[in-house]
Amino acid sequence: MCTAxxxxxxxxxxxxxxxxxSIGGFTREYYLAYVLWVAFIGRISSSWMYEFRMIEEVExxxxxxxxxxxxxxxxxxxxxxxxxxxxxxIFSLMIPLAVIYWMxxxxxxxxxxxxxxxxxxxxxxxxxxxxxxxxxxxxLTRVHSFTVAKNLALWLLSGELIPLDLIPEPFKSVLxxxxxxxxxxxxxxxxxxxxxxxxxxxxxxxxxxxILFFGAIGWWLWRRGLTKYVGTGA
Amino acid sequence: xxxxxxxxxxxxxxxxxxxxxGLLESLRGFWDRKHIEKTALAPTTLQIESGxxxxxxxxxxxxxxxxxxxxxxxxxxxxGTASVLGFQPWERKSAFLKRISILLGQKNQLWWxxxxxxxxxxxxxxxxxxxxxxxxxxxELAELLECKxxxxxxxxxxxxxxxxKMEIIGSLLHSPEILFLxxxxxxxxxVAQTSIRKFLGEYVREKGPTVxxxxxxxxxxxxxxxxxxxxxxxxxxxxxxxQGFVAKTxxxxxxTFSLIEPLPENLQLMDGLELSxxxxxFSVEVSSKDLAPILGKITRLPGIHNLKFEEADFExxxxxxxxxxxxxxxxxxxx
Numbered sequence: 291m292c293t294a295x296x297x298x299x300x301x302x303x304x305x306x307x308x309x310x311x312s313i314g315g316f317t318r319e320y321y322l323a324y325v326l327w328v329a330f331i332g333r334i335s336s337s338w339m340y341e342f343r344m345i346e347e348v349e350x351x352x353x354x355x356x357x358x359x360x361x362x363x364x365x366x367x368x369x370x371x372x373x374x375x376x377x378x379x380i381f382s383l384m385i386p387l388a389v390i391y392w393m394x395x396x397x398x399x400x401x402x403x404x405x406x407x408x409x410x411x412x413x414x415x416x417x418x419x420x421x422x423x424x425x426x427x428x429x430l431t432r433v434h435s436f437t438v439a440k441n442l443a444l445w446l447l448s449g450e451l452i453p454l455d456l457i458p459e460p461f462k463s464v465l466x467x468x469x470x471x472x473x474x475x476x477x478x479x480x481x482x483x484x485x486x487x488x489x490x491x492x493x494x495x496x497x498x499x500x501i502l503f504f505g506a507i508g509w510w511l512w513r514r515g516l517t518k519y520v521g522t523g524a
Numbered sequence: 525x526x527x528x529x530x531x532x533x534x535x536x537x538x539x540x541x542x543x544x545x546g547l548l549e550s551l552r553g554f555w556d557r558k559h560i561e562k563t564a565l566a567p568t569t570l571q572i573e574s575g576x577x578x579x580x581x582x583x584x585x586x587x588x589x590x591x592x593x594x595x596x597x598x599x600x601x602x603x604g605t606a607s608v609l610g611f612q613p614w615e616r617k618s619a620f621l622k623r624i625s626i627l628l629g630q631k632n633q634l635w636w637x638x639x640x641x642x643x644x645x646x647x648x649x650x651x652x653x654x655x656x657x658x659x660x661x662x663x664e665l666a667e668l669l670e671c672k673x674x675x676x677x678x679x680x681x682x683x684x685x686x687x688x689k690m691e692i693i694g695s696l697l698h699s700p701e702i703l704f705l706x707x708x709x710x711x712x713x714x715v716a717q718t719s720i721r722k723f724l725g726e727y728v729r730e731k732g733p734t735v736x737x738x739x740x741x742x743x744x745x746x747x748x749x750x751x752x753x754x755x756x757x758x759x760x761x762x763x764x765x766x767q768g769f770v771a772k773t774x775x776x777x778x779x780t781f782s783l784i785e786p787l788p789e790n791l792q793l794m795d796g797l798e799l800s801x802x803x804x805x806f807s808v809e810v811s812s813k814d815l816a817p818i819l820g821k822i823t824r825l826p827g828i829h830n831l832k833f834e835e836a837d838f839e840x841x842x843x844x845x846x847x848x849x850x851x852x853x854x855x856x857x858x859x
Contacts, residue, residue, distance in 0.1 A: 352632070355632070355634075357598055357616065358621060358624075358633075359647075360621040360651065516600065517600045521589075521590075
């Protein structure tokens with residue numbers, strides 16, 4: 291919430307000191323709406339807690355209790371992540387909705403459900419990334435630092451820091467083709483009217499490719515990790 | 525009886541690396557590491573028939589838990605093959621995992637923050653069990669273990685003994701055909717140990733699963749196992765019945781006595797057996813053939829009292845046997 295307030299203040303200050311009423315073709319209200327939605331969507335589309343827990347399971351050997359049961363480690367944590375995000379999203383969604391409605395900022399509320407659907411779909415890819423990081427714990431210790439580095443990279447690539455349409459070419463085109471922009475930029479830009487529907491829908495395709503790509507890497511690392519696993523601590 | 529577990533030259537070598545002290549040495553470790561290999565289980569060929577109760581005994585680090593982890597699919601082998609109920613365990617197929625259970629006495633496998641009843645409901649889902657049948661089974665097992673009153677208390681709030689009982693219910697909920705029990709009574713008081721031992725005895729008699737049991741308490745093994753596997757430094761050093769083992773090993777006599785005054789100097793009773801001048805209470809184990817001359821020497825000691833001698837129990841015999849085998853298997857030893 292603090293970050294959102296700082297960003298709101300920053301955009302208000304930028305427009306106050308600018309001679310133009312728009313930046314990159316969008317007015318101050320568009321940026322304020324963007325920042326408010328980013329504060330909400332950015333929290334939903336990231337994963338720290340469950341990734342830390344997955345790493346801890348592997349490092350401490352408590353994963354043994356899951357490995358000897360007919361269940362999937364990946365699905366077990368995916369279901370927990372989705373359940374947690376579902377509950378927290380319902381409650382925290384009230385805040386941006388109320389503020390945007392109260393400040394009369396540009397948002398097409400009819401686009402909110404499909405934008406959120408993309409975020410939920412993207413969470414599967416986020417979980418694939420968490421799964422990859424947790425498999426490093428089979429051969430390394432203290433892999434939590436990878437989580438920090440990964441989330442920092444995603445923060446930059448997702449458009450959470452600044453709207454991706456402000457980034458110069460060719461970086462902008464590259465970033466929009468990568469699946470990471472579906473975490474924040476695509477859903478928020480679509481709801482606030484920065485991108486058309488056909489560009490937004492491509493987000494589902496790139497997320498699917500991301501899930502397949504990172505899922506395959508995670509599966510390979512998992513198999514490799516299990517061959518090295520020593521069943522720690524029992 | 526059919527074979528349910530079969531291994532051929534199954535082995536596991538753990539690889540670690542030396543980490544010298546200091547930051548620079550840690551950094552050097554990224555490109556220049558000295559790897560250390562430790563054979564936790566030497567190539568092992570084993571056959572276990574359906575319904576057998578195997579007591580797997582060995583010192584710490586002998587390879588007992590490694591064997592259990594391999595057979596339950598927790599870890600992969602370095603070489604060799606294994607077939608458990610017709611499956612290769614480390615493939616971890618659901619059909620296989622639904623037919624086995626492993627209880628690790630030193631690890632919680634139920635959910636720490638949930639009440640056991642909730643954990644069992646979750647396990648019923650995981651094992652595709654009918655909810656009502658699972659509930660009845662929980663009640664039945666809890667009654668036998670005399671722990672119905674704690675089923676609705678958060679696991680973290682239970683005593684060690686109660687937690688172990690909950691773990692046992694969790695591991696038996698799906699009626700496994702093979703049960704791997706790794707130190708099920710470790711750390712428990714005598715009352716809890718006896719209660720769990722009694723329960724396991726009744727359970728295996730009634731349901732007839734194949735059981736591999738490791739324990740540091742020889743009473744567990746002597747009372748439950750019908751086949752004994754002794755393991756030392758990753759190798760089997762005995763495979764047979766408990767009675768056969770006792771008969772095979774040299775009969776030992778345990779002599780205990782006290783002295784009113786300490787000895788003026790150390791006294792050698794025989795080769796490798798010396799009484800220390802600093803002690804007044806003694807307990808020595810000797811083979812039956814040496815009993816008479818040793819006893820003769822002891823009774824001549826001044827101020828002797830509380831002299832007793834009895835046949836050494838199973839635990840003493842095992843420890844002595846494993847100690848001897850461990851020396852034989854040491855580098856430079858021959859076997």
